[in-house]
Amino acid sequence: MEDEFFGEKCFQYYCAEFIKHSQQIGDGWEWKTAKDCSDGYMCKTEFQIKNGTTPSHLGTPASVHTGFPTEENLELPVDDSEVMESAAASKVIKYEYHVLYSCSYQVPVLYFRASFLDGKPLSLTDIWEGVHECYKTRLLQGPWDTITQQKCQLHHFMAEHHGASCWSESTSELC
Amino acid sequence: MTDDKDVLRDVWFGRIPTCFTLYQDEITEREAEPYYLLLPRVSYLTLVTDKVKKHFQKALRQEDVSEIWFEYEGTPLKWHYPIGLLFDLLASSSALPWNITVHFKSFPEKDLLHCPSKDAVEAHFMSCMKEADALKHKSQVINEMQKKDHKQLWMGLQNDRFDQFWAINRKLMEYPPEENGFRYIPFRIYQKLGLSTLYYPGTMQTKVGLELRERDLPASERYLPAYASPVLGIKTTTERPFIQKLFRPVAADGQLHTLGDLLKEVCPSAITPEDGEKKNQVMIHGIEPMLETPLQWLSEHLSYPDNFLHISIVPQPTD
Numbered sequence: 140m141e142d143e144f145f146g147e148k149c150f151q152y153y154c155a156e157f158i159k160h161s162q163q164i165g166d167g168w169e170w171k172t173a174k175d176c177s178d179g180y181m182c183k184t185e186f187q188i189k190n191g192t193t194p195s196h197l198g199t200p201a202s203v204h205t206g207f208p209t210e211e212n213l214e215l216p217v218d219d220s221e222v223m224e225s226a227a228a229s230k231v232i233k234y235e236y237h238v239l240y241s242c243s244y245q246v247p248v249l250y251f252r253a254s255f256l257d258g259k260p261l262s263l264t265d266i267w268e269g270v271h272e273c274y275k276t277r278l279l280q281g282p283w284d285t286i287t288q289q290k291c292q293l294h295h296f297m298a299e300h301h302g303a304s305c306w307s308e309s310t311s312e313l314c
Numbered sequence: 315m316t317d318d319k320d321v322l323r324d325v326w327f328g329r330i331p332t333c334f335t336l337y338q339d340e341i342t343e344r345e346a347e348p349y350y351l352l353l354p355r356v357s358y359l360t361l362v363t364d365k366v367k368k369h370f371q372k373a374l375r376q377e378d379v380s381e382i383w384f385e386y387e388g389t390p391l392k393w394h395y396p397i398g399l400l401f402d403l404l405a406s407s408s409a410l411p412w413n414i415t416v417h418f419k420s421f422p423e424k425d426l427l428h429c430p431s432k433d434a435v436e437a438h439f440m441s442c443m444k445e446a447d448a449l450k451h452k453s454q455v456i457n458e459m460q461k462k463d464h465k466q467l468w469m470g471l472q473n474d475r476f477d478q479f480w481a482i483n484r485k486l487m488e489y490p491p492e493e494n495g496f497r498y499i500p501f502r503i504y505q506k507l508g509l510s511t512l513y514y515p516g517t518m519q520t521k522v523g524l525e526l527r528e529r530d531l532p533a534s535e536r537y538l539p540a541y542a543s544p545v546l547g548i549k550t551t552t553e554r555p556f557i558q559k560l561f562r563p564v565a566a567d568g569q570l571h572t573l574g575d576l577l578k579e580v581c582p583s584a585i586t587p588e589d590g591e592k593k594n595q596v597m598i599h600g601i602e603p604m605l606e607t608p609l610q611w612l613s614e615h616l617s618y619p620d621n622f623l624h625i626s627i628v629p630q631p632t633d
Contacts (some may be wrong), residue, residue: 258423
């Protein structure tokens, strides 16, 4: 049965390839194993200021060579007031992306969660407003068909499986 | 002899007598009497509680009215779980009516999804139906339906119209004559731990958590996520809230798999060993089907409207 569809072993193999490439370009994806079994998923965390730009002191994901932005980095006191003026904690948004294998659909599924630094999640309206212009028309025609709200491990939103390929191509453009 | 189709009606029209009470710390302008309602087992809380909301909002000041949410004995109730599942899992061993507490403040962000509108419920419901059909028919049946058919499924549920719903849903219960059933069975198994004496930080030791009152808890620890609830100890909420795996209704030799076969494979702790004492109840829609029941039959007749079998494993009541 695994031969007919994108089986889980296949998923894990291609994730390994994807992560190798991500490490080469400094894109920040990593593999995490689920606690109680051999399943795993890909994940990435990214920070953005609500107006759509990446906090400049963190650099863009592609330019980070020593590691990608973490919550700990952001919480360290920074003397550079020019940087932090525009990045008040309440306006910096943390995006967490997970790519899991769905045994129901037998395809990878993209989950994402957006929250402020204090942990408060973004509202659905904020999420929809943050969608890239090129996807906005389709989203606004059927917002509930494009992104589904689901209670996942980290209380995520899930991109509808038939659209997952669009969303995951360039996750930074989602914001 | 009961016709199998009668089972579909019995499932659809199942009701739970419920008493809604406003949380004592909500500030009221006038007295808020409890509100009684028969909740449909197969529906969702935010779909059927408009009257509850209106009733309690009348007692509150306008500025105190925010998103409504519900809780049972300290556990926030997930609106995206069918009502019957919530009851079976959390309250089936308690006396009726089901006592639910109503809140308008301190929305537990970590435990509950927001429900901004009925569209959210519809989207969740349709998402579950699509996933169920992906398992049963590789999504072929649901994808061949027109948008108006999808709408009819939703409107049938929303308006409690059995015939309207099943006029379309029956197509999702069919399978090719050469097969003996669906490709895989859509099911989810939820497990509740037994009550036990627990120490709770900052309070006295409690017996089975029933004496624990929210007033005794430090403010930061009220409305704990269910995984930390000392009262109900629902397992795995932060890890896996339910068990869901690929499982075929028919074995390689053509024999129909039973409910017992499923449990042995994916949740063996739920099954009583031959010489052992029965520790758990395996419950669907408030009843314990025989473990010899074919899973295919259960899927066709005891699924919720979302086409999933939502199965609760709860401790055997001691009395």
